[in-house]
Amino acid sequence: MTGSRRDLIEKILYHVEKPGRYVGGEHNQIVKDWGSVDTKWCLIFPDIYDIGQTNLGLAMLYQILNAEKNILAERSFAPWVDMEEELRKHRIPLFSLESKKPLSGFDILGFTLPYESIYTNVLNILDLAEIPMFTSERTAEDPLVIAGGQACFNPEPVSDFFDAFVIGEGEEVILDISRVYGSWRQAKLPRLDLHLALAKLEGVYVPSFYSVSYHPEGLISEIKTNQPGVPQKITKRIVPVLPPHPTKFLVPNVEIVHDRMSVEIMRGCTRGCRFCHAGMVNRPVRQRDASVIIPTIQEAVNATGYEEVGLLSLSSSDHTEILDLTRQVYDCFHEQKLAFSLPSLRIESFSLDLMDELKELKPGGGFTLAPEAATERMRAVINKPLDDHDFYQTVTKIFEKGWRSLKLYYMIGLPTETMEDVDAILQAGIKVQQIGRKLIGKSVKIHLGIASLIPKPHTPSQWLPVHNPDSIQEKLDYLKAGTRKAGIKMSYNIPDSTLLESWLSRGDRRLNQVVFNAWQRGAKFDAWGERDNLHIWRNAFAEAEIDPDFYAYRERDLEETLPWDHINIGVSKNFLKRDYQWSQQGRTRADCRESCFMCGILDAFGEDRPADGFGYWGCP
Amino acid sequence: MNDTPVRYRMKYSKTGNLRFIGHLDTQVMFERALRRANFPLRYTQGFNKRIRLNLASALPLGFISSAEMLDFWLNLELDVEDIRQKLQNALPAEIRILELRQADNSLPSLQASLVSSEYRITLPALESPKEFKAELDKLLTQTEIPVTRRDKTINYRPLILEHELQSNPHDCFVVKLTLSSAPGANARPDDILELLGIDPADCVIERVRLNFSED
Known part of the structure; x- marks a missing residue:
């Protein structure tokens, strides 16, 4: 059966645009023997490969999970409409890139939710994978379906579809989840016990344990737990010190959007722009030192052969060593013709010297x-x-x-x-x-x-x-x-x-009902904007009254x-x-590095703050 | 410093998942592999400097091959076996280096000297093998075989240089076709299969040899 399913997959690949999206096989891909591990993750970015593959969060979690001997992590993405049509026509459930195994065969499906307009794609993926869409319909046989990412700081509109959400940073909690999952499965307990164990992990939100009631005019009257031992408020998870950066990036075999490697030089922002979600939810500011970044880039270039690196942060020019860093990047990599980009430069902190460095690094443009x-x-x-x-x-x-x-x-x-x-x-x-x-x-x-x-x-x-x-x-x-x-x-x-x-x-x-209605009415790839999905959504709202x-x-x-x-x-x-x-x-x-405005982040995480010299925090 | 580039010529196979990777993407894949191998690479001149390399012929999406050819240039002469090992380690497993040698800079480019390609096509189990054979014979007796690709119609008949029909132990037909690959006179085996009413997606199409004018 497996043989013929694989043959069928290969056959349909002849009939779709850019089949390289669906086959994996990239340099640095990790393929493990399914018999040799206990817990099998499929990490899913619910947009097409071209958009999702270079996501840095995905790369981090892929490395962290696969570094564990008893865990494997594979990848899957939303198929483009032509591939979806072929999958449905031939009744092939959506599969992972590495082993081509159906998603329903994995233990845990971990979705990345970077923005809201990706929600209908999640539902479509679950449907294509033949996995019950609503948490309440899943049994112990079904994979655990969880999500993380920037949209999860308000996961409520999709709370019915996920067993749990990771609130905050995933680097540590992802292994906690694996551990909890492993012990639960060994003990052969009902799915409820898995939810309970997950809800006790710091930074994990199990929405089914919370009840929301409403005033007659529509406002929320109360949000409370319906399960003893579950916290009233879910505090996000952070890593007090940014962990070692991944370097063995998968190198796509087909041309994709932002086809370069990214190195995160700083996380969070002290500026406090009032419209900025990322600036509020990613506090405290932490950075990697130039002495760590340079060897990281070197290792990554050796491992990937990439010709361009993006140094990522919310506000590059606020990195305390930015001038020195850009100089070192030039000294170390100009002979290898490595192009580099430095997004998110502030205007006022932007020194002339830095501009000189940049001009040398990336002429033109x-x-x-x-x-x-x-x-x-x-x-x-x-x-x-x-x-x-x-x-x-x-x-x-x-x-x-x-x-x-x-x-x-x-x-x-x-x-x-x-x-x-x-x-x-x-x-x-x-x-x-x-x-x-x-x-x-x-x-x-x-x-x-x-x-x-x-x-x-x-x-x-x-x-x-x-x-x-x-x-x-x-x-x-x-x-x-x-x-x-x-x-x-x-x-x-x-x-x-x-x-x-x-x-x-x-x-x-x-809005869970609205998201479901919209998916049922054919909404998907809402983020692409080219498809006129808005009327579908209006009807989905109307249907849900x-x-x-x-x-x-x-x-x-x-x-x-x-x-x-x-x-x-x-x-x-x-x-x-x-x-x-x-x-x-x-x-x-003012910039809160200058003086503390008691935003609360130090109350919440101050105890985890590393001693001086062991990891920079932007807080005064 | 001697600034003469050193040319290397490589024969390689491309199989498995990589048959779904197109020509331009394959070229980028080689560029990155050469960077990973950390060779003293030769770059093209001009504003957008690129690694100097040259693929003999585009292998259509979906085809496997045991006969692809590639030239690349380094700034220094290195041990060929050393290059072979380092480059193989830097390449995805579904690319295998079959031969590697130093080549003279005076040789014409691979594209310019390519004459024809030989394909080995394993057909799916056919309901009526006899009928297929008859269809093929009938096709080849025609003097005009018009094929339209990208709004351009060309006559395939003179481009089909040789053909041979074999049956293998599993009773699947294997067709061997030698087709012209000369510039402006390039024939694709999948076009011929379609003329015979066979879905190329049901076949395994392997390029087994490239013939060059200086061979």
Whole structure:
């Protein structure tokens, strides 16, 4: 049977686009004998291989699990629509890349949920794998289905589909989960006992042990546990010191998005931009020293042959050794022609010296800055202060150093925003263009990237309403007309495409039904934006008799119980409230490396803080 | 420093999962393997410097091969056996190096001197082997065999240089075809199978030999 299934898989691969997505076989792939291990994981990134394979979290967990003698971890991704059609036509359950075994044969399925618009793909994968979609329908024979990733800080809209969620960082807890799973299976106990043991692990949330009740008008009245011995609040998991970085990255055999290796130089951010989810949920700031990063890159280059490395962090220029680091990267790797990129550079901390280093490392190409707002008042509201003088000086230096194209990111739909604030974005673009033309000439290219604010859970923006699409459209139209006249390129998200994210990111458990309805009505690959899925979602809401506007356009009361209140990210709700109020007053908060604002992270994790010299934390 | 590049010519097989990896991706795979092997690589000139290497011929997606050829250049002359070992270790297991030797820089490129390719096609169990044989004979008696690919129709008949039908111990037919691979006159065996009403996905198609003009 296995033989013929494999033959069938090989046959259908002739009929799909880019079959290399489904076959594995990459350099550094790890294939273990199924008889030699106790626990078999399948790590799943629920988008296509091209998007998911270079995900750094996936690479980390793959290495950590496979380093254990008694554990194996394989990979699977969402099949593209042509492959799905073939799988369904031939009744082939979705399989892993390494062994081509069906997902139902694994012990644990670990999904990565980096964003909300990936949820319907999870349901589609479970369906293609012939695994019951709802946790309540799964038996001891079915795999344990869990998830982790940045969207899991509010897992409520998909709580019915997962046995458990990892809240926070996975590097340590993933082995705890393996251990708990192993003992449970040896003891041959019911599935409930597995859930109970998991719920006792720090950073693991088992949603079925929590009950949510609602007021008649729809607000949450209470979230409480329904199981003794389960914590009232689930505190996220962190690794106090960033562990050794993976280096044996799998090298894809087919061209994929961001086809380079990534090395995480720093985790978390001390800046406190009020719209930024990553900046709030990934505290405290921890970094890897240059003395660790350089050998890591060397090892990874030797192991992969990659020609480009991205040094990842939320704010690269805040790394305490960034200048020295970029210099060392150049010294060590320029002969090997290793290209490197340094995303997320702050404007004001951005020294001339660093720019000199960068120019040498990556000549040509474009430069990107993210002022996010163009008036001083608006920058105070979002807490991304920036002096106009500094900004234009930086822009001038960029052109003087020879960059010929500059991309600027701005946000609209911010609280208290007026047309004056929007016009300031256009004027900034025009002024930057003038500076560029003076220094570079007519060929200078300016590109404005416009995003509209989607308030995220666990941020000071979590109480804010989303601006209505008409007002967003009006602002976009204004900017479009202005940029066209000025010869500036502009890209933006159409208001509709961000609606789904605004419904789901602050959703509650009632949305499980909506997600299910949407999947049943054919929604998938929602993140791709090309497929017009919004009408499906509107119908899915209507079918569940739920008003989507309740989630998007409503200003939340500060006293309201929020759907994610039982998830503790270490940053306290009181701090977020205070910061929200400061925002309304136009009051900025300095970088918290300068002074502590008692966000709560040290109360939650201070005890784990390593002694000086054993791992850097950004907290004062 | 002597700046003359040293040319190496390699014959390799490509099997298993890697038959689903296309031509350009295969080229990138070799570039990365050469980097992993840490050789003194020769780069092309120009703004976007690339490792200097040259594949003889694109192997269509889905085909396996025991006869692919590749040239690459290093800045230094190294021991051939040493290169072979290091490069083999840096390559995915489904690429095997079959031969490796130093080649003279004056030789023409592999692409330019490629004349024809030999394929060994294992057909699926056929309901009526006789009928297939008759179909094949009938096809080959025609003087015009028009095949359209990417909106361009070419006559395949003069491109089919040799053919041979064998039956193997499992009663599966094996067809051996020698097809022209010259620039602008390249024939694909899967096109011929389709003309005979056979789904190429049901066959194992292996390229077993590349013939070059200087051979």
